[in-house]
Amino acid sequence: MRYVVTGGAGFIGSNTVDELVRRGHRVTVFDDLSSGKQHNLARIGDKIDFVQGTITDAAAVSAACRGADYVLHLAARTSVPRSVKDPVETNHVNVDGTVNVLVAARDAGVRRVVFASSSAIYGETPTLPKREDMPPAPISPYGVTKLVGELYGNMFQHVYGVEFVSLRYFNVFGPRQDPGSPYSGVLSLFIAAMRNGGAPLIYGDGEQSRDFTYVENVVNANLQAFEAPGVAGMAFNLGTGGRYTLNETLRVLEKFAGRTADANYTQPRPGDIRDSQADISRAREKLGFNPRISFEEGLRRTWDWYSARQ
Numbered sequence: 001m002r003y004v005v006t007g008g009a010g011f012i013g014s015n016t017v018d019e020l021v022r023r024g025h026r027v028t029v030f031d032d033l034s035s036g037k038q039h040n041l042a043r044i045g046d047k048i049d050f051v052q053g054t055i056t057d058a059a060a061v062s063a064a065c066r067g068a069d070y071v072l073h074l075a076a077r078t079s080v081p082r083s084v085k086d087p088v089e090t091n092h093v094n095v096d097g098t099v100n101v102l103v104a105a106r107d108a109g110v111r112r113v114v115f116a117s118s119s120a121i122y123g124e125t126p127t128l129p130k131r132e133d134m135p136p137a138p139i140s141p142y143g144v145t146k147l148v149g150e151l152y153g154n155m156f157q158h159v160y161g162v163e164f165v166s167l168r169y170f171n172v173f174g175p176r177q178d179p180g181s182p183y184s185g186v187l188s189l190f191i192a193a194m195r196n197g198g199a200p201l202i203y204g205d206g207e208q209s210r211d212f213t214y215v216e217n218v219v220n221a222n223l224q225a226f227e228a229p230g231v232a233g234m235a236f237n238l239g240t241g242g243r244y245t246l247n248e249t250l251r252v253l254e255k256f257a258g259r260t261a262d263a264n265y266t267q268p269r270p271g272d273i274r275d276s277q278a279d280i281s282r283a284r285e286k287l288g289f290n291p292r293i294s295f296e297e298g299l300r301r302t303w304d305w306y307s308a309r310q
């Protein structure tokens with residue numbers, strides 16, 4: 001089978017491409033390297049096709065998708081605060097780009113598109129854990145673009161017959177998450193600060209909570225979403241099913257580092273949701289999803305990975 005992975009040089013993408021290659025599939029990575037890194041693919045570089053291009057370039061996406069059986073669409077602007085700062089740019093990449101990917105998949109006769117959606121689509125719906133049948137109410141431009149992506153994909157399935165599955169990721173973390181920007185995932189930033197002797201920065205009181213999900217858990221689900229029968233047109237939460245406050249994550253990192261975090265607290269970030277936790281029963285049932293790596297174990301592995309790189 002031939003897979004196209006948009007955003008395949010990124011954090012979740014490159015971890016998934018590793019597994020596709022391990023299973024003997026042919027893979028084209030389509031990535032503009034705006035946040036992805038070619039070195040994430042260094043170990044498998046000779047086993048894949050790499051195309052540097054942006055999903056906002058319709059012709060380039062179409063060329064990359066020609067002859068593909070499956071498309072995993074991960075390329076996006078992934079930061080909530082970045083989307084608050086520049087909604088037009090996030091919309092352009094995440095919405096226009098997704099439409100380009102869907103058109104390319106349709107024209108190539110792709111069997112199924114799997115789309116990286118987000119728990120951000122739930123917004124401030126007060127009930128926890130979040131279930132897929134709750135009405136979405138995003139409170140950031142980013143969350144809106146992911147919801148629009150889901151709607152576009154389902155519409156493409158309905159109108160053009162392109163099978164489409166949405167995966168709502170809940171705060172994925174792990175090896176290769178890049179702490180290099182203020183927009184990076186919070187755990188990568190906390191680990192970098194703790195390892196470099198710096199002070200983590202907390203937006204708000206640190207009591208906001210997330211269902212932090214180790215990347216290996218979602219890699220298997222990404223692939224299952226292509227093979228599972230009867231799931232086209234559906235959305236799935238991919239989380240661990242628990243939740244941790246930022247303050248709690250720092251307590252764990254303090255143990256690893258053997259020192260106190262001495263975090264600095266500042267104003268909450270606009271567009272942030274307060275609490276996030278996934279009900280993963282649908283994914284368990286339909287995708288055979290089984291997040292084997294717990295939050296603590298994942299954080300340990302991630303800490304060790306960053307440590308080994310220094």
Ligand code: UD2
Pocket residue numbers: 078079080081117118119120169170171172183184185186187189190201202203204208210246268269272273276
């Ligand atoms: C993450 C993903 C997003 C989406 C969502 C799904 C990233 C960068 N973003 O958004 O793509 O899929 O999860 O749930 O992975 N914070 C601090 N200090 C920092 C950085 C962040 O306190 O230095 C706070 C931030 O204000 C927020 C929480 O940590 O309350 C999580 O922030 P994030 O940017 O890691 O993730 P989130 O939930 O905005």
